[in-house]
Amino acid sequence: MDRDRILLTPGPLTTTLRTKLAMLKDWGSWDADFNALTAGVRHRLLDIVHGHDTHVVVPLQGSGTFSVEAAVATVVPPGDKGGHVLVLDNGAYCKRAARLTEMMGRRASVMAFGEDEPVSAAALDARLKAVGSITHVILIHCETGTGVENPLAEVADVCQKHGKGLIVDAMSSFGALPIDARTTRFDALVAASGKCLEGVPGMGFVFIRKAILDACAGNSQSLAMDLHDQHVYMGKTGQWRFTPPTHVVAALSEAITQYVEEGGQPARLARYADNCRTLVDGMTALGFKPFLRPEVQAPIIVTFHAPGHPAYDFKQFYQGAKARGFMLYPGKLTQVETFRVGCIGAIGRHEMRQAVEAVADTLREMGITSGAPAL
Numbered sequence: 001m002d003r004d005r006i007l008l009t010p011g012p013l014t015t016t017l018r019t020k021l022a023m024l025k026d027w028g029s030w031d032a033d034f035n036a037l038t039a040g041v042r043h044r045l046l047d048i049v050h051g052h053d054t055h056v057v058v059p060l061q062g063s064g065t066f067s068v069e070a071a072v073a074t075v076v077p078p079g080d081k082g083g084h085v086l087v088l089d090n091g092a093y094c095k096r097a098a099r100l101t102e103m104m105g106r107r108a109s110v111m112a113f114g115e116d117e118p119v120s121a122a123a124l125d126a127r128l129k130a131v132g133s134i135t136h137v138i139l140i141h142c143e144t145g146t147g148v149e150n151p152l153a154e155v156a157d158v159c160q161k162h163g164k165g166l167i168v169d170a171m172s173s174f175g176a177l178p179i180d181a182r183t184t185r186f187d188a189l190v191a192a193s194g195k196c197l198e199g200v201p202g203m204g205f206v207f208i209r210k211a212i213l214d215a216c217a218g219n220s221q222s223l224a225m226d227l228h229d230q231h232v233y234m235g236k237t238g239q240w241r242f243t244p245p246t247h248v249v250a251a252l253s254e255a256i257t258q259y260v261e262e263g264g265q266p267a268r269l270a271r272y273a274d275n276c277r278t279l280v281d282g283m284t285a286l287g288f289k290p291f292l293r294p295e296v297q298a299p300i301i302v303t304f305h306a307p308g309h310p311a312y313d314f315k316q317f318y319q320g321a322k323a324r325g326f327m328l329y330p331g332k333l334t335q336v337e338t339f340r341v342g343c344i345g346a347i348g349r350h351e352m353r354q355a356v357e358a359v360a361d362t363l364r365e366m367g368i369t370s371g372a373p374a375l
């Protein structure tokens, strides 16, 4: 097959030809043209969250997790200076956030919720009343491990009421789910180039609330991860500290142009919601069962129970779908066997229908009569 396969994964994902073509140019990292490109990207990222009055946005090299680490390191004081983070945990990315927080010498407490339910703002309210030492809360907006959507606005209101900082990992939701900095208060919100903005992977970016920016100086124990330093340097020179991912920035700039042309966040959400509906309807007709209730499912990635049929084997299933042009994603749950299918990327209803067809064809080849899970 000489055509790229469709990536039904939550990043890297399928990009448009325009986005790919934007990478066929070499940029000098010190040059005014590239500085203007970076400034344009930062400006339009702030447009997306309506954050010009309240926030700055600081880009950082690396995958999304690098920016989550950087956000925690920059915003939360070290443990011996009182930094104490509460992580609202309903999945794998929450656990990763707790781990990196602890590894960087910040005190981390975890508040556990079921993996098939959103975290609870009311429970957070009670915990913040009871434990005075907590300084910051970490919320994963869409927990990509399952696909569940967490209540960002409610959690932000509770944090504001208690005077606590909020750090949001909005990696897999940014650009698709609504986020409004004018009405939702957060100290830091993290996303990346290669998710719902449909750029290529290689850089993250963190919105930091202007009111807390000065107090962030000196928090970071890492030079490369210090977003305060990155911001100050970029303000002075227009340049990134250290080699920027020039081609990734160029691709993101082109991807944002297409995002705006498509109609911005509402249009992106509508397309992904349609993808998700098409996928779930088609898979349900084959007997598959989604892991989540529809009310808590974000239209980003869907977790399905593995078929209960004895002939099912994920590797073989994956290879079958791949041979038909579609890349699925393994499950991330420890208790039940699942697999995941992404709804994001430069794809629409037709690709989702074809994906369901590829799954149906693969099941036939494997001798599996239904996608229904074991009882």
Ligand SMILES: *Cc1c(COP(=O)(O)O)cnc(C)c1O
Pocket: 010, 011, 063, 064, 065, 066, 068, 093, 140, 142, 143, 144, 169, 170, 171, 172, 192
């Ligand atoms: C993709 C993602 C990340 C970042 O993962 P990387 O592999 O480092 O890019 C972090 N949090 C969530 C919720 C994600 O979906």
